[in-house]
Amino acid sequence: xxxxxxxxxxxxxxxxxxxxxxxxxxxxxxxxxxxxxxxxxxxxxxxxxxxxxxxxxxxxxxxxxxxxxxxxxxxxxxxxxxxxxxxxxxxxxxxxxxxxxxxxxxxxxxxxxxxxxxxxxxxxxxxxxxxxxxxxxxxxxxxxxxxxxxxxxxxxxxxxxxxxxxxxxxxxxxxxxxxxxxxxxxxxxxxxxxxxxxxxxxxxxxxxxxxxxxxxxxxxxxxxxxxxxxxxxxxxxxxxxxxxxxxxxxxxxxxxxxxxxxxxxxxxxxxxxxxxxxxxxxxxxxxxxxxxxxxxxxxxxxxxxxxxxxxxxxxxxxxxxxxxxxxxxxxxxxxxxxxxxxxxxxxxxxxxxxxxxxxxxxxxxxxxxxxxxxx
Amino acid sequence: xxxxxxxxxxxxxxxxxxxxxxxxxxxxxxxxxxxxxxxxxxxxxxxxxxxxxxxxxxxxxxxxxxxxxxxxxxxxxxxxxxxxxxxxxxxxxxxxxxxxxxxxxxxxxxxxxxxxxxxxxxxxxxxxxxxxxxxxxxxxxxxxxxxxxxxxxxxxxxxxxxxxxxxxxxxxxxxxxxxxxxxxxxxxxxxxxxxxxxxxxxxxxxxxxxxxxxxxxxxxxxxxxxxxxxxxxxxxxxxxxxxxxxxxxxxxxxxxxxxxxxxxxxxxxxxxxxxxxxxxxxxxxxxxxxxxxxxxxxxxxxxxxxxxxxxxxxxxxxxxxxxxxxxxxxxxxxxxxxxxxxxxxxxxxxxx
Numbered sequence: 001x002x003x004x005x006x007x008x009x010x011x012x013x014x015x016x017x018x019x020x021x022x023x024x025x026x027x028x029x030x031x032x033x034x035x036x037x038x039x040x041x042x043x044x045x046x047x048x049x050x051x052x053x054x055x056x057x058x059x060x061x062x063x064x065x066x067x068x069x070x071x072x073x074x075x076x077x078x079x080x081x082x083x084x085x086x087x088x089x090x091x092x093x094x095x096x097x098x099x100x101x102x103x104x105x106x107x108x109x110x111x112x113x114x115x116x117x118x119x120x121x122x123x124x125x126x127x128x129x130x131x132x133x134x135x136x137x138x139x140x141x142x143x144x145x146x147x148x149x150x151x152x153x154x155x156x157x158x159x160x161x162x163x164x165x166x167x168x169x170x171x172x173x174x175x176x177x178x179x180x181x182x183x184x185x186x187x188x189x190x191x192x193x194x195x196x197x198x199x200x201x202x203x204x205x206x207x208x209x210x211x212x213x214x215x216x217x218x219x220x221x222x223x224x225x226x227x228x229x230x231x232x233x234x235x236x237x238x239x240x241x242x243x244x245x246x247x248x249x250x251x252x253x254x255x256x257x258x259x260x261x262x263x264x265x266x267x268x269x270x271x272x273x274x275x276x277x278x279x280x281x282x283x284x285x286x287x288x289x290x291x292x293x294x295x296x297x298x299x300x301x302x303x304x305x306x307x308x309x310x311x312x313x314x315x316x317x318x319x320x321x322x323x324x325x326x327x328x329x330x331x332x333x334x335x336x337x338x339x340x341x342x343x344x345x346x347x348x349x350x351x352x353x354x355x356x357x358x359x360x361x362x363x364x365x366x367x368x369x370x371x372x373x374x375x
Numbered sequence: 376x377x378x379x380x381x382x383x384x385x386x387x388x389x390x391x392x393x394x395x396x397x398x399x400x401x402x403x404x405x406x407x408x409x410x411x412x413x414x415x416x417x418x419x420x421x422x423x424x425x426x427x428x429x430x431x432x433x434x435x436x437x438x439x440x441x442x443x444x445x446x447x448x449x450x451x452x453x454x455x456x457x458x459x460x461x462x463x464x465x466x467x468x469x470x471x472x473x474x475x476x477x478x479x480x481x482x483x484x485x486x487x488x489x490x491x492x493x494x495x496x497x498x499x500x501x502x503x504x505x506x507x508x509x510x511x512x513x514x515x516x517x518x519x520x521x522x523x524x525x526x527x528x529x530x531x532x533x534x535x536x537x538x539x540x541x542x543x544x545x546x547x548x549x550x551x552x553x554x555x556x557x558x559x560x561x562x563x564x565x566x567x568x569x570x571x572x573x574x575x576x577x578x579x580x581x582x583x584x585x586x587x588x589x590x591x592x593x594x595x596x597x598x599x600x601x602x603x604x605x606x607x608x609x610x611x612x613x614x615x616x617x618x619x620x621x622x623x624x625x626x627x628x629x630x631x632x633x634x635x636x637x638x639x640x641x642x643x644x645x646x647x648x649x650x651x652x653x654x655x656x657x658x659x660x661x662x663x664x665x666x667x668x669x670x671x672x673x674x675x676x677x678x679x680x681x682x683x684x685x686x687x688x689x690x691x692x693x694x695x696x697x698x699x700x701x702x703x704x705x706x707x708x709x710x711x712x713x714x715x716x717x718x719x720x721x722x723x724x725x726x727x
Contacts, residue, residue, distance in 0.1 A: 109396070341406060
């Protein structure tokens with residue numbers, strides 16, 4: 001299969017892994033954060049830890065949009081959908097994320113009209129097909145998905161569709177990286193930069209990471225060879241004492257980003273003064289709201305929003321895991337009270353959540369007596 | 376679902392604690408298993424039902440027959456490559472086949488929604504008749520119920536089948552040994568992805584057909600060539616190959632190690648799975664089966680399958696190892712490996 005198999009070639013992977021081992025040596029320990037949840041998923045799915053030397057430690061970052069959403073926002077969205085004739089539309093990722101009284105799927109089982117959509121424009125299509133109902137799209141995601149939400153609202157306005165709104169939870173990646181770097185308990189050597197977010201924002205917004213924080217950052221693709229090559233690039237920078245932004249994912253990510261996508265976002269959104277992130281707390285200018293020009297599509301303005309704030313269960317350490325301070329299995333609830341079937345935190349739900357990835361792909365492997373006989 | 380016969384016991388603990396039934400309880404993965412083992416089995420089969428196979432063996436006056444049942448609630452009713460009527464026949468015939476039995480007779484129950492157009496029903500009944508004829512099984516009896524409009528989704532079909540045991544094969548997860556080979560009859564995921572796309576909710580198009588078919592001729596060929604070496608068989612429907620193999624791993628306490636590059640998956644299915652963030656090992660099949668065969672019979676088994684009509688893509692996809700006990704592990708050519716768990720809930724497409 002094109003664009004997949006080329007990046008999973010065993011010989012090239014072995015060669016690149018060999019290069020990593022050579023560069024990493026044995027003397028020094030490297031801590032690299034993969035910011036994006038897609039990378040976290042890929043690391044587990046492709047078993048990259050089996051390939052990497054032990055002194056390269058990958059720390060999972062906060063780039064899983066479902067995971068960083070505080071439970072109160074889910075409760076708010078579901079509260080709106082309790083209104084008569086409202087259809088709650090969201091991406092598949094959201095469906096199992098627990099609110100205080102259950103996930104969207106559980107609400108669906110109790111009779112709420114909950115639909116899975118693959119893109120915001122599918123939600124708009126639902127609105128066209130159901131003129132007697134109101135379709136509320138529960139929007140999540142970083143800059144990766146925000147442009148398509150923006151374009152959908154622009155289209156809704158152009159078509160004069162009135163039974164459609166967006167409950168906007170879009171967040172932005174740069175403030176999250178800044179929050180990680182400001183966190184006193186983090187000691188990171190380098191960043192594997194998010195791939196899909198960067199298709200929109202480009203590579204420039206990371207320059208301060210290299211310049212001010214002196215941390216190398218390589219924007220990376222999601223196939224095994226992409227990620228291994230990015231690690232090679234980071235190791236080379238570290239050994240040369242350099243810190244710069246590099247783009248490994250050139251086949252997808254333009255250095256300057258996607259101007260049309262950024263324009264669509266600028267047309268529809270404005271920065272919120274602050275927004276609550278699970279585990280990271282309130283971060284200023286870290287999220288998007290719908291601007292006044294498009295307020296007719298803003299579910300937060302059209303409906304009464306309870307503004308629910310829920311603290312995470314005390315024992316759950318989602319925040320520490322999100323910041324990379326704890327590994328998933330170091331949380332007290334991991335695999336006991338919190339499992340993919342009965343998740344307490346969203347990190348256990350999303351395919352990009354580090355706990356879910358670790359639980360499904362890794363944790364029993366870690367407990368095994370010996371892996372050497374298997375590979 | 377089936378289990379050895381034993382009288383219901385009044386004091387069996389009910390371990391099923393979920394407050395309400397969710398869609399996941401019917402998706403064939405972990406939640407389904409919890410419902411069966413935690414509520415149905417203790418109340419209906421008595422204590423500890425043991426490994427649950429695809430069909431039960433029932434002894435009547437010295438003759439053992441296999442019996443099983445399956446309900447079909449697929450949406451849409453017809454899809455590229457098949458329809459609910461055909462599935463309803465093949466599904467039950469296949470459950471019997473992988474239990475080492477040849478389906479002899481089926482009984483069928485229709486639950487119909489008032490307002491269902493007769494031509495739709497007729498087309499499905501014709502599809503059933505044809506599938507039954509192709510599989511060489513008689514439809515012996517039936518029942519019909521009609522519910523109010525809106526209380527069911529067009530039509531549901533339940534088929535119950537009774538089968539004659541094939542000589543020379545015993546299916547028992549506990550007979551699986553370290554070193555046994557894991558065989559797969561052909562490419563996985565065709566059915567599940569076809570249905571997902573046929574629902575039209577994803578706006579994706581692909582040239583793909585459901586794999587629904589009767590697998591008995593393949594099983595017959597396999598038994599003829601390697602009967603004494605066959606330890607276990609299963610048709611990996613809902614929950615996919617990963618769920619079937621996880622159940623086996625748990626039942627026999629051994630590790631199922633799969634070689635990713637050996638698992639046949641069509642490019643269209645792989646592509647759809649990559650896009651949607653799904654694992655082909657979790658996707659439903661309706662015309663494939665898994666078999667565990669002792670190593671000395673593995674070559675004969677594969678040769679027989681490959682020569683049989685519709686078996687040319689059969690593959691050895693892995694082997695049974697001592698470790699990781701009770702677990703399914705997928706290894707890649709480049710030395711990575713990952714655990715593949717049972718499906719949790721329904722497969723849901725992801726965004727980014």
